[in-house]
Amino acid sequence: MVGQKTVLKWIAAACALLLIFLLPDGCTARVKGVFKNLITPVQSGMLKTGRSLKAGADSVRGFGGLAEENRRLYEEVVKLQAESRLNKNIEAENLKLRQALAFHERQTKMLIPAEVAARSISGWWQSVRLAKGTRDGVLNNRAVISPDGLIGRTAEVSARTAEVLLLSDPACSVSARISRTGSFGLVTGQGVNLKGYPIARMRFIHKDTPIRVGDEVVTSGLGGVFPRDVIIGYIESISTEEAGLYQVADILPQAVINLTDVVFVSADDGGAE
């Protein structure tokens, strides 16, 4: 027979659970933030130790002190490439639209470099955690990019960490445009395939638009989260939706596949255009 105390304990546990479920979003984010802020420095430390060990091994193999210098320069190159790509897009748009004001705003677009501290704890989500948060100017729902293109958007930001929902996550949707044809569509993540490659799918492409495998897909700038003309990836295969109303294209999200240790968070929102 189950004792009265046991029943009371189970009721207490159920009440605690219910309380957690009913917590307002702000509280939930704060609770998650406490754990993330606690662990992320440890994880960053572990990653740095791993990298130092690798650099040490490289030194032993004859590279000397160049390994550390090489890493620093690599990070610098990655940052410059990202800024260069963004600036190129800005210049192109300026030439096209001749809008001095828009040009000025885009020139001041800031990128915050952030180190990837960890991946999501469960394989159900496609996310990474950055070792920077609101303290460093990273805000919620901001685009995260690398020199290869769009990586995703920040989803949960605490003081010292930011969770990035990758482009390949089913919860991440981006308004996109095919560079060659100019046709619009919506890119949504599809998780990873069994080879480990992240995949995304572009839907709602007009059925008469002549799209090709290999076409470049970029952000459209609509929606207000992602800046315009950031590369999403390249079309891998094309099909027509069951009802035949629009085309569907499977995309290889280049930046997610080549995910680097250092990524860049847009300090501004994309701005609906």
Place this chain on the structure above:
Amino acid sequence: MSTLVITLLLLTGAAFQTLLPAWAFIGSLEWPVLTGLLIYISLRTDRARLTYASLMAGLIYDAFSPAPLGTSMPFFLLLGAGLYALREEVFEDQIVTYSVLGLLAVTLKTLYFALVFSLSGLRQLQPGLLTVRLAGGFILGALTAPLVYLIISTVRHTFPKPRRRVL
């Protein structure tokens, strides 16, 4: 095992879990270090601490994923209760025990998340991927829980708890 040790173990386990590489051919499931730790704790502590450990494991698990807070807590609580009920029936110092409990726990966990995420509309239920993940959970559970047991046992034997001097 004190509450502090349990907390530190779970936090360290969570840190490791996010850093270990996932294998794509088994559905990109991550190494179930937290589940392995809970199995270890459940066979060595009293009911109150086990309940605390289960709640903590659920909280940490959700804190490190974009899932809503509290999603995994019912699973970890039920797992803790189930393991507590089984503890008299199993050998707590046998690798096989951890292997069997690990594969059962991780397979159930995979099923639980598939069900919860699909019912709440967070993820679509794909039978093919679920089958791969169940098989993956089977393998990872059978490997991770004994590894966790071996590592903690080695550490505990290397650094034994100092005995209090009785005057």
